[in-house]
Amino acid sequence: MERGGSGVPGGRRKQRVSMADVAKLAGVSSQTVSRVSNGHPGVISSTREQVLAAMRELGYRPNSAARALRYGQFNTIGVILFSLSSTGNSRTVEAIATHAAAEGYAITLIPIDVPTQDNVLGAFTRMGELAVDAVIVIMEIHLLDTGTVQLPPGVHVVVVDSDAGDRHSVVDTDQADGARQAVQHLLDLGHRTVWHVTGPQASFAGQRRAQAWRAVLREAGRPVPPALYGDWSAESGYAAGLVLAEPPDCTAVFAANDQMALGLLRAFHERGLSVPYDVSVVGFDDIPDAAYFVPPLTTVHQDFAEVGHRCVQKVLQQIRAGEGGRPGTDLVPTRLVVRGSTAAPRG
Amino acid sequence: MERGGSGVPGGRRKQRVSMADVAKLAGVSSQTVSRVSNGHPGVISSTREQVLAAMRELGYRPNSAARALRYGQFNTIGVILFSLSSTGNSRTVEAIATHAAAEGYAITLIPIDVPTQDNVLGAFTRMGELAVDAVIVIMEIHLLDTGTVQLPPGVHVVVVDSDAGDRHSVVDTDQADGARQAVQHLLDLGHRTVWHVTGPQASFAGQRRAQAWRAVLREAGRPVPPALYGDWSAESGYAAGLVLAEPPDCTAVFAANDQMALGLLRAFHERGLSVPYDVSVVGFDDIPDAAYFVPPLTTVHQDFAEVGHRCVQKVLQQIRAGEGGRPGTDLVPTRLVVRGSTAAPRG
DNA sequence: CGCCGTCATGTTTACGTAAACATGCTGTCA
DNA sequence: TGACAGCATGTTTACGTAAACATGACGGCG
Structure with missing residues (x-):
């Protein structure tokens, strides 16, 4: 009372x-x-x-506000991201949260719903006022470069999914190597060349996968078919699949993620093409469902948990050393998981 | 310098x-x-x-610590959850983060990696020390009831996915109605009865879906087949599918989520059963991929964004009124999305 | 012409915590 | 036996901010 x-x-x-x-x-x-x-x-x-x-x-x-004021730190790490919808992001965030918690740090989420310059700028401005000791940025960093937007000075930061390794501390999966493995696998099976459904053009992950695809074909002296542009969604993969189902005959496709691969599978199925006997399909991500697609999807596994773990390690290192992050890129290996969606071409 | x-x-x-x-x-x-x-x-x-x-x-x-100390509040909402891996959770959290940001609140994530009593207790203890004005709990609340674990007194709280509506302020999708729609749809198509692949037994969402399934069958005077127990994973759906593909002939299955439905689709495909002509399948969640399964999945759509939105509304209401939440359950409607995986039974 | 209200700005204080320093007591050793 | 080390506990202060109150200058009106 x-x-x-x-x-x-x-x-x-x-x-x-x-x-x-x-x-x-x-x-x-x-x-x-x-x-x-x-x-x-x-x-x-x-x-x-x-x-x-x-x-x-x-x-x-x-009262943690009083504590934070006294100690001059918050025991909190901020995470800026565009979306939690993608498997990769949500798994990475989960790993970050778990490892941070183990070290006594909490996670503050700063979502950017629409990736406009203004919103990004706003997020970074707010960031400075936010009760965080460091920031992990999960996004296409080039948005930061195109304008006046930049990270507040003096904030410890680690970036995921970016090529900003020359200016920031970056953690990422080895996208290029994963894509190489995928394309090489298809060539090794005997396919003459490999088609590619890309991610969004603004995405660095997508760009790197496409670059590696092109590079492998060139090195092998194979013709490089025109890329089909997708946006990560199953819908865009489906649309690409309808195109690929028409002549000229395509026998192998590398999709830049698993959802687009799912769209491909449906399109080929609808058009009466058998995967893998008429067309081989490889995805990227290895989402948990991929093993239960029809047929089970051959794909490139990304260890998002490890990415999250390393982000936390790096960021804590920066906090404890009291210094800004060394620029440089830390690559987590990727590996090809061969399942039922790839086979030697007919004939 | x-x-x-x-x-x-x-x-x-x-x-x-x-x-x-x-x-x-x-x-x-x-x-x-x-x-x-x-x-x-x-x-x-x-x-x-x-x-x-x-x-x-x-x-x-x-300095937001000083501000928080001065004002006696943090402009931060804590979110306690087990996993971000499920579509539902990550979408809900995203919506919470977006709406909270619009109101000037940040989101702090408190993950519980393994749902043991100890870990839950620990999370709630830490919660009290954490810099948050209110808490949203996304988890099976009955874990809170089985032991000494309880929410710290005096903390504003909203619970998701639970039947704790008599003690807490709860927001959830209308699981029962969604399940009813799914089962009724299959009966309306002319199926004699409907089989069910459940979620984990510890899950209230799973329990409610199973209850509704049973209730509809009973009300319609249909035989109630034994439930097949799944764990939300495509793998468990696949295992259930292999069982259902054997006699006694099953013509319609209601899976408690889309991933298990995916497993069913693959099992039936492997066994040479055509979906929907031999067996109809309905899922639950309406994940973005569901429309691109083979065949496109009929499923129950859950509006996770709306759940997140209402959570934020309720929690802010509590903060602003300075009072504990009124117990009670706020249900977000669900709706059946009919696609290609359901049809009238043969014959 | 003088009083007072208005307005821009300065000063004091409190928020809750914890380091640094102060106090006072006990027991030990020269 | 007296000075001092060691120890449990108390007092002072500062962290950065902002409300509440104080100050002082200026102008309008009786």
Whole structure:
């Protein structure tokens, strides 16, 4: 009854239980409460018990704003991203959150719903005011370069999915190597060449996969068919599939992600083309469902958990060293997972 | 050169730029800086310009810990969840983050990697110390009831995916109605009865879908086949599909989510059963890929964005009213999306 | 012409915590 | 036995911000 602060209309926001309250009840100074609260030595056990009892009775919980103010840090890492919808992003964020929690850090999410210059700029501006010790940016970094948008100076930062390794500390999966493995696998099976359904043109991940695809074909002296442009969605993969199902005969396709590969599978199925006997399909990501597509999808596995883990490691390193991140790119290996959607061409 | 604080080894963490620094440079008091910073009236424009210039020169950014301490709130909402891997959770979190950002609130993620009592307890304990004004819990709430685990008193909270509506403020999709629509659709097509692949037994969402399935069959006077137990994964759906492909003849299956439905599709395909002509399949969730399964999946659409939106609304309402949430359940409608995986039974 | 209201700006204080320093008591050793 | 080390605990202070209150100058009106 006495803690009716919340209901007072028009009144100031009533304080929650503070150290002083606990101290008064326990009959000690607030500094002793602080010592008990932080497990410092030098408090005799009888006193400690009194304090703990008082804490329990009042339901004391430390005020982290005051702590943060005192210590000059928040034990929080900010994560800026466009979307949680993609498998990759949500898995990466999950890994970041888990590893950060293990180190005593919380995660603050700063979503950017529409990737306009203004919104990105706004996010970074807010970022500076936000209660975070460091930032992990999961996005196409080139958006940062095209305008006045830039990371606030003096903020520890790690970037995912970008080629900004010359200016920032970057963690990414080895997209190029994964794409190479995918295309090489198809060539090794005996396909004359390999078609490609790309990701969005603004995406660096998509760009790198397409570059590697082109490079492998060139190195092998194979003809390079025109790329089909997708946007990561199954729908765009389906549309590409309808095109590829027509002559000139395509026997192998490398899709820049698994969802577009799914769209391809449906389009080929509708057109009466058998995968893998008429056309081989390789995806990218290895989403959990890929093994249960019809047929099970050969794809490039990305270890998002590891990406998240390394992001946290790097960012904590920066915080602890008190220095900005060394520019450079940290690549997590990718590997091809061969399933039922690829085979030697007919004939 | 003079701001070399970060590099001093062993030294105290150097302060960043504070209001006092800006005030000194601008030749005003820190209170005037505060007024400019917060856009208060009563600062003559020439003074304001001076202050703004000083802010720019020093790269001043407000310290949110001090702000939070002053105001007694953090403008942050905590989100406790088990996993971001499921479509539903990641979409809900994304919507929460977006709507919260629009209201000036940030989102702090508190993941629980393994749902043991200890970990849940730990999360809630940390919660109390965390810099949040309210909490949204996305998880199977019954884990909270089985032991000593409970939400810290005095914390504003909204729960998702739970039947705790008698004690907490709950937002959820209308699982029961969605399941009813799915089963009724299959009966309307002329199927004699409908089989069901469940979610994990610990899941309330799964339980409610199964209950509704049973209820519709009973009301229609149809035989209720034994449930097949799944765990949301495509793999478990595949295993169930292999069982269902054997006699006694099953002509219609309702899977408790789309991934398990995907597993069913593959199992039936492998066994030479045609979907929908031999067997009809309905899923639940309406993940973006579902429209591109082979065949396109009939499924129950859940509006996760709306769930996230309402969570934020409710939680802000609690914060602003300064009161605990009214217990009660807020249901977001679900709707059946009919695609190609359902048809009338043969014969 | 003088009083007072208005307005821009400065000063004081409190938010909750914890480091640094101060106090006072106990026991030990020269 | 007296000075001092060691230890439990208390007091002071600072972290950065902003509300509340104080100050002082200027102008309008009786």
